[in-house]
Amino acid sequence: LSIRRQRQMCIRDRAWMALTYSQGYGVEKNAAEAARWLQRLAQQNSPEAWYWLGRCYSGGWGVEKDPIQAAQWYQKAAEQGDKNAQSKLADCYKSGLGVPRDRTQARYWREKANNT
Numbered sequence: 423l424s425i426r427r428q429r430q431m432c433i434r435d436r437a438w439m440a441l442t443y444s445q446g447y448g449v450e451k452n453a454a455e456a457a458r459w460l461q462r463l464a465q466q467n468s469p470e471a472w473y474w475l476g477r478c479y480s481g482g483w484g485v486e487k488d489p490i491q492a493a494q495w496y497q498k499a500a501e502q503g504d505k506n507a508q509s510k511l512a513d514c515y516k517s518g519l520g521v522p523r524d525r526t527q528a529r530y531w532r533e534k535a536n537n538t
Contacts, residue, residue: 436463440474457484464495472499473507480510480519493520500531508535 440459443452457478463471476495479488493514499507512531515524 433463433466433468436466437468437471440471453478453484455484469499469502469504469507472496472502473504473510476507476510489514489520491520500534505535508532 436459440456440463441447442449442456443459444456445451457475460471460475460478464475472495476492476499477483478485478492479495480492481487485491493511496507496511496514500511508531512528512535513519514521515528515531517523521527
């Protein structure tokens, strides 16, 4: 297998493990373990993992609740075109969660999310 193909398989496997633990497919549901798998996946430059890590930090799901970390993960994914992250980042700027309240940034990210 090519290195690229091996990397794709590894990404899929890590995503599956995160889903497995988050939903309890064949294992006991474990949010902390799911978050650990998402963190491993995030190290492979996965905007979807970055978005889901933002959700984890936003809600304290498997990790300590941290709005600043949440906003940082949303920002990273939003910059790569993830519309869910763009929408969440707009919410962060609108409400001032994890970032300074900024209507201009909120409007910018909301428009990006609606046009992606």
